[in-house]
Amino acid sequence: MPFKQSGKRLRVPWRLKLDENALPVTLPVFMAYCTVAGALRSWNRIGTKAIVTLVTTDDFYYPLFAEAARFFASQIWDGQRFHGNVLQWTDKNFRHEAEALRDERAILFASPSYQIQEDDRLLSDAIVPLGPRLIRHAEAALRRAGLPINDETVELLLTEPWSRLSRAFQDRRHPLQAIQRLRSLPKVIPPGEPQAEGPPLAAGPTLAEMHGYGGLIEWGYDLAKDISDFKAGIIPWSNVDNGVLISGPPGVGKTMFATALANTCAVPLIYGSASRWQEAGALDEHLKAMRASFAEAKERAPSILFIDEIDVFGARSERDRNSAYMRSVITALLQLLDGFERREGVVVVGACNYPDLLDSAVKRSGRLDRHITVPLPDATSRRFILRLHSGLTLCSADFELFDMATEGLTGADIERLVRDARRAARRQSEMLSVDHIIRHLRPLIKLPEAYVHSLAVHEAGHALVSHEVGYAKVSDIRISRWRVEGEYRALGCVEYDVDVDRPRSKSFFENAIAVCLGGIAAEIEVLGSFSQGAAGDDAADLNRATELATAMEGAFGMGHTLAVEKFSPDALAKMRSSSPELRREIHNVLAKELERAKSIIRMQRAAHEALVTRLVDVDQISGAEAVEIIRNHRRPTVSLAKTERRVAM
Structure with missing residues (x-):
């Protein structure tokens, strides 16, 4: 039967599954396409008829954006009826205007120096500013190209001029080669960008x-x-x-x-x-x-x-x-x-x-x-905040030092850091540089190799247990080689993608407790005992496992009794302190799940050791790489996941 278009507005392109075989476009063209589609959000409907003028910024390269606009028309508008009416106002003539009126569709670019006339406004259905490229545009382009997403590559795609991106990424050249070429060349500072010693723009940021x-x-x-x-x-x-x-x-x-x-x-x-x-x-x-x-x-x-x-x-x-x-x-x-x-x-x-x-x-x-x-800024955001206040861009070698030393700092804290570094540079009659910033960071202590290895053992244990019990998909595993002097904080972490629509049954909570105890289990099996970092803090493994077991036993009716109390963190602590019987049941749950996690580490020791070796080498591995390592070294065995109990209807 024929397909009928509902007329609903399509989703923005970085959330939309496009036809990969429609048009071969390079990575920067796809990024530019995202900015064009974002500006033309009100016209993101199939069959739209509109003549729109996009007012560009100084960072504009017409050949690339013209290709992006045609790609937009082929994907969002009716490509069969769009004859390529993509023009600059300076190049427009009577024939172009007639074609645009005939097709009832056109995308016109106006550079910042072009003065839009009254006739231009009469021809255009709307005059819209072309927004900047965003982090999500770069990430969507990298995903489409099948490339790994990391902070350094994203920052490269956001800071390089469009003209350089267009010349680097070509159809005959693999995107990785283009990225390597850009990294090997000196970075271009666009006109008007604040220099290292230059004051911020009077009008403020955008x-x-x-x-x-x-x-x-x-x-x-x-x-x-x-x-x-x-x-x-x-x-x-x-x-x-x-x-x-x-x-x-x-x-x-x-x-x-x-x-x-x-x-x-x-x-x-x-x-x-x-x-x-x-x-x-x-x-x-x-x-x-x-x-x-x-x-x-x-x-x-x-x-x-x-x-x-x-x-x-x-x-x-x-x-x-x-x-x-x-x-x-x-x-x-x-x-x-x-x-x-x-x-x-x-x-x-x-x-x-x-x-x-x-x-x-x-x-x-x-x-x-x-x-x-508004949360505290993450590592990528803190680097951009540093660049905003100082005009400096860190190199990859300084990322870990800066990220560790500034974790938990606000934008105001980083601004003060830059102010202090700038003052020190003035006292020394020097231009502000990254070295001044690094010297003013909180002191960092490099961890011994044995400590780094124990961190890798712990975090690899979490990831392996999560994979084996089917709790959640691992998205990232990280450890650090540095700690901030005089400050206690987690030096490793595993991030999970937990299905929000999954039923929270007893087996779900038991699997979650096993994952929480996976790091302790790995330390016991590999090192003989676990370290004090597994407990004592609200976010520590034993504390989180205890909270889950308390909720399961005393608040959700999934334990030894159906009598429950209202769920709240304060109520859980009071229940444990006031009921010795509940505390024994919680201990039994924790001991049982710890033994299950230790059994997983013993049976899959080869996979665990492979994860540890890789993590010690690179400090961070993606969830996809972790799964591949586990599958390549995993011993076949009976699933240790707590399965749902099905009741016959």
């Missing part, structure tokens, strides 16, 4: 320079696109997200994100905070200051109003001597957020450290109904 914000960056780009569509008259303001609440530890860069968001959206940023408004004086003056900020934002609309420390307002349910004062302030804030006079054109970004303290009415629909948490 979202393209912000890293470590999770889903907040994607939301910011969506907002920028929606505001652009609103300015162009494509959508009404009611279709634009008009508020978000962002929370996170102090120093993660919530204020800097608001600046970058305003710069990306090309709208003014109005700053307000609960403490600044309160400084105005008595209640009347406090409310006047708050209303003045909202009035300024409305006058300069479209705009972004950033409210810092919004959790200071608290909740109206609080009862103390200041409760009447604060209730009046919160009520006024609610009216300004969503009162009789709608705040059309104003996006409110509220930032706080403790979102649970905020009145629930502030977070209801129509106000700050979207809540996004």
Whole structure:
């Protein structure tokens, strides 16, 4: 029967399974295709008829983007009716305009230096800014090319000029050869990029320079696109997200994100905070200051109003001597957020450290109904933050030192690190360099080889037990050769992809406990005993296994009794301390699963030793490589997984 297109908007290309045989495109062309499809998100429908102008940035290479735009048309639009109307405005002539009008489809690129005329606006259905390439674009391109994804390669694809990428990646050349060629040549500093000693741009960063914000960056780009569509008259303001609440530890860069968001959206940023408004004086003056900020934002609309420390307002349910004062302030804030006079054109970004303290009415629909948490930056994000504040790019040899020494630091901490390094460079009459940064990191101690080997034994035990019991797919195994002086932290880890839709039965929890104890079991079998790092911390193996066994026995009714207590971490600790019988049952569960994990290590000793040898050599192996090693060295045996018990219906 014939296929009928539903007309639904297609997913963004980095989440879409494309026809691999449709068009042979190089890796950078696919990355450019992702940026084009992201900019043309409103037209990501099969059969769309539109003439759209994409306004480019300085980092633009027309031959590559022209190929990417044609690939977009063949994949997203109707390729049979698209005759290649991809042009630069400077090259457009009457014949090209006639062809675009005939086909009712065209993608036109306008360089930053080109002044868009009134006739150009009349011809175009929309004029849209072309966004920057993102981490997810590079990762999607690497996956499509069948290449491993690592931080160094992703950073290379994000920082090299498009023209160099286009020349390096060619159809006749394997992508790995192209990457090696780029790495072997001196890195080009694009015009306008901050030098090592240059101060940051006065206008502040954009979202393209912000890293470590999770889903907040994607939301910011969506907002920028929606505001652009609103300015162009494509959508009404009611279709634009008009508020978000962002929370996170102090120093993660919530204020800097608001600046970058305003710069990306090309709208003014109005700053307000609960403490600044309160400084105005008595209640009347406090409310006047708050209303003045909202009035300024409305006058300069479209705009972004950033409210810092919004959790200071608290909740109206609080009862103390200041409760009447604060209730009046919160009520006024609610009216300004969503009162009789709608705040059309104003996006409110509220930032706080403790979102649970905020009145629930502030977070209801129509106000700050979207809540996004900003985590501490990961290793890749910390490198980008360093580059943002210093203009320096680390080489691969410095990655581990920097990543270890800065783990747990916020963006503000890294900014202070750069400030200290810059001061030291000035005192020595030198240009700021990576050496100055490395010298100002927290002191690191290199671990002895025997210690590194024990770490590998432990982490390989987790991975092997998880594979054998079928608990979860291992995605990554890592160990470190360094530790921060005077600081206790995990020096190795195994990351798992646990199926969220899997039933949490008794066998699931028993397998999870066995995996938690897999590292201890490996140390006992290989080294004779396990180290103290397996217990004592909430995230330690024995602690997590104990919590799982307690929940299974005392909260989920999967143990010796169906009588249960409410599940909470505090309640679990009280149950263990108040019930010797429960504590014995928990011990029996842990001992049984430890013995099962030790049995796996004994039976699959060859596979475990192969994992340890490889991990000691390279410090990090992927889940796919770990599975391959296990399969190549595994002894056939009966499955030790706890299987689901099936009940006849």
